[in-house]
Amino acid sequence: xxxxxxxxxxxxxxxxxxxxxxxxxxxxxxxxxxxxxQFPKQSLMLMATSNEGSKAxxxxxxxxxKFLINHASLTLSTLTVTSAHPEDSxxxxxxxxxxxxxxxxxxxxxxxxx
Amino acid sequence: AQSVSQHNHHVILSEAASLELGCNYSYGGTxxxxxxxxxxxxxxxxxxxxxxxxxxxxxxxxxxxEFIKSKFSFNLRKPSVQWSDTAEYFxxxxxxxxxxxxxxxGQGTTLQVKP
Numbered sequence: 001x002x003x004x005x006x007x008x009x010x011x012x013x014x015x016x017x018x019x020x021x022x023x024x025x026x027x028x029x030x031x032x033x034x035x036x037x038q039f040p041k042q043s044l045m046l047m048a049t050s051n052e053g054s055k056a057x058x059x060x061x062x063x064x065x066k067f068l069i070n071h072a073s074l075t076l077s078t079l080t081v082t083s084a085h086p087e088d089s090x091x092x093x094x095x096x097x098x099x100x101x102x103x104x105x106x107x108x109x110x111x112x113x114x
Numbered sequence: 115a116q117s118v119s120q121h122n123h124h125v126i127l128s129e130a131a132s133l134e135l136g137c138n139y140s141y142g143g144t145x146x147x148x149x150x151x152x153x154x155x156x157x158x159x160x161x162x163x164x165x166x167x168x169x170x171x172x173x174x175x176x177x178x179x180e181f182i183k184s185k186f187s188f189n190l191r192k193p194s195v196q197w198s199d200t201a202e203y204f205x206x207x208x209x210x211x212x213x214x215x216x217x218x219x220g221q222g223t224t225l226q227v228k229p
Contacts, residue, residue, distance in 0.1 A: 004157075006157075032214060032215060034215070034216065034217070036219075041123075041222075041224075042221060042222070043204065043219045043220055043221045043222050044158075044204065044219045045219075046216065046217070046218070046219075049214065049216060093157075093158070095158075095215075095217075097215035099215075100212070100213060100214060100215045101146060101163075101165065101208075101215070102160075102215070103160075103215050103217060105150075105157045105158040105159075106157060107156065107157040108157060
């Protein structure tokens with residue numbers, strides 16, 4: 001299957017700082033990527049849809065100014081958690097689709113804000 | 115709005131036991147259905163998917179799922195589990211009429227297989 005690479009896999013940051021997470025599709029182009037957040041023992045909750053060359057579409061309740069998404073190329077989307085706080089600590093997962101009927105997931109990023 | 119419900123949150127089985135994980139969705143239109151597995155420390159992997167045709171879908175590693183439209187269900191089954199099946203299992207739904215790959219996930223089921 002297609003490969004989606006997410007970096008970093010783990011990050012610890014101080015409260016108030018910003019963290020950038022990258023999601024790359026390694027062997028296909030993706031006009032659309034998705035960002036999910038997973039709380040312990042819970043499901044993946046869609047945060048936003050990242051569209052290449054245009055603004056991201058955020059799900060209800062997700063703060064656009066806190067979770068900045070940039071999809072600058074057909075193989076790269078970034079999620080920046082701005083002014084991170086301990087409650088932003090979570091597991092963030094991206095997915096990319098070579099076609100709308102198929103999604104491939106990154107390995108996830110464990111963010112810990114201290 | 116679409117939603118997905120997985121009834122079993124934590125399942126413990128012995129090796130060779132049969133497995134069935136429930137998944138129900140709420141959406142009246144055309145749906146695409148998926149089961150994903152997440153092994154400890156690894157990324158989500160597709161087990162199987164249903165788009166149309168035969169409602170009994172066979173996936174990898176001996177898993178299968180049956181789409182029952184009248185019950186809005188897509189239960190996952192495996193006749194005989196192995197210790198290596200210990201993982202988190204997620205059911206997901208996509209609006210089949212949509213032009214995006216947006217997925218809605220269920221809460222997940224933790225499967226623990228005892229050797």
